[in-house]
Amino acid sequence: MHSILLYILPWDFSPTVFFVCAAAGIAYARGLRAMRARGAAAGFWQPFSFFLGLALDYGVLQTYYDYLSQHMFWVHRLQHLVLHHLAPVLLVLAAPGAVMAEGVPAAWRERARELSRARLCASLLRWAQLLFRVVQNPLVAPLLFVGLIFFWLTPSVHFGAMLDVHRYLAMNWGMAVDGLLFWWLMLAPRRAQGRAAVGYPTRILIVCLMALPQILLGAYIALHTTVLFDVYGVCGRAWNLSPLTDQELGGLLTWIPAAMMSGVAMLVILRRLLIEEGEKSPAPTRFQPAIDRGV
């Protein structure tokens, strides 16, 4: 019993992670119920994708897994693959915004609307919007995405992040938030993006280009013959594994699955492009095989 709890309970409890995940999950679940009640179909895949993404984020941050990520390089790389690539893609594909908004009690929504009209809040919101537009600039967003990976994998920076609790938290939060921002910009339908919208061909170009530096960095780490990140040896590994094997696995995780996400993203973008093209052009007359006409 005790050992099961050890694996499930947070290694370092973070109230922020706990409350953000709980609030998102509860709002979404309430929204789903409200939609079902008025007969609007929510389907299976979008809720599934949402809860899987949320559970993955929570799992890598607030269970024993977090301890393992602090003491094994490749586990840490897998943690970032989830936070920066996998979970945000699942969350963005679920398009949970409308459902979550419906899950917020009407009185709270009204209250929030009033608050957003107050002067201080209004000016804060304007600043937030400005910041949002800057980081969602099609030039800045991919540079920020790749830049964050390179920044935290700079050996001296990585050393500090693994020793200092605050830097460690900032690193993981940064990855999770940037992942959401970036993949939303790449994968959300154009009409959902409003002013931030980026054309589909531009997006395909971006996801192709950003795979390259990730491949190079991953290959550099995987093929390096000396230990780049000695903090795991200095502080002790979670279990007995040779430092170079650990580094190789970590490099491969930075290299292959991360680059594969670009491929997945490209397919999603192509699908969006085709759907929207189809909506724009008049419906083609359908070819009917002779056999259907009963000839």
Add this chain to the structure above:
Amino acid sequence: MIRTVRSVARRGAFALAAISFLLASCGTSEPPFALQSVSGLLPRLQFKLTDADNRPVTADDYRGKVVLLYFGYTNCPDACPTTLTTLAAALRKLGPSASQMRVLFVTVDPERDTASVLKRYVGFFGPQFVGLRGDDSALTALTKRYRVAYHREPPDHNGYYAVDHSSAIFIFDASGRARLLAREGDGAQVIAQDLRHLATT
């Protein structure tokens, strides 16, 4: 169209400048120490353990001393004796000012390292060496605080088991602030020089 491109480019350039400034300001200036500086990275020295005479001790008992904190166990075949020998050599180089230093050897194997075993073991290395042990929760609290991992390997047919542990030596100044980190390969000369520097500043 051209205006949009220009505005995109301008905003992009501004954001890039802001980001690179932020990144640049994260770099710290070079400290006058040869060992890795950990100022501001790790919390102050704090623990509740018992010493080799079974007396309860806390970090406050070592205020005023430069403290070197190291995790290990007495059955350790290689890393611990090597590291402790290096530290003993470094302290010898310091001469009389070595009395201002304490090496806290915290066992990660309190089951085999009883108080008496610990006392005899640290006695080999010198009067500044202190053996400390604690129950699971005290040890977990301390290892968590300094982001250190240890774990017991499965026992062999003689019942002997190894315990994997960290190799870092955490160095605290007389007021208990974490200042330096010595790695396995750092020699006695370098450590002595930095300890002297730490004791005088």
